[in-house]
Amino acid sequence: MMSESTLVIHMPEQLYQRLQRFTVLTRRSLESAVLQLLNANVPSLxxxxxxxxxxxxxxxxxxxxxxxxxxxxxxxxxxxxxxxxxxxxxxxxxxxxxxxxxxxxxxxxxxxxxxxxxxxxxxxxxxxxxxxx
Structure with missing residues (x-):
């Protein structure tokens, strides 16, 4: 099983609204949507x-x-x-x-x-x- 870490970030309201819209479009939770976006955009080791x-x-x-x-x-x-x-x-x-x-x-x-x-x-x-x- 993969270990997990917690991250708290502060972001502009406009970006938060875009993320919220993305969750509606993808029918995913905010956490799941953010993880998907990070996984797709953060480089491999x-x-x-x-x-x-x-x-x-x-x-x-x-x-x-x-x-x-x-x-x-x-x-x-x-x-x-x-x-x-x-x-x-x-x-x-x-x-x-x-x-x-x-x-x-x-x-x-x-x-x-x-x-x-x-x-x-x-x-x-x-x-x-x-x-x-």
């Missing part, structure tokens, strides 16, 4: 991630915002994008070798996606919606 993403995550979380922005704004080379597309196609046909599966899981887009996610959690907008510097 690195220990819970697949091995292929854990290394990338642990490296990225140590970076400052500027370094994360550089990764988030970076583009994938045409060659890597083509290889990634081929791997996705083979994956859809269930014909990937173990090595190709590892490449697909570990490589392309992971650092880019995780950098965007970290920036979002740090309060920044998504890099894809911002102009290039």
């Amino acid at each position: 690195p220990e819970d991630l697949p091995e292929s993403m854990r290394e990338i995550w642990l490296a990225l979380e140590k970076l400052d915002d500027d370094a994360l922005w550089n990764i988030a704004r970076s583009t994938i080379s045409q060659q890597h994008q083509e290889q990634y597309s081929r791997l996705l196609e083979k994956n859809s046909q269930a014909s990937l070798t173990a090595t190709e599966q590892t490449l697909l899981e570990k490589r392309y887009l992971d650092a880019h996606k995780l950098a965007n996610l970290l920036l979002k959690w740090r309060g920044f907008p998504n890099a894809r919606y911002l102009p290039k510097p």
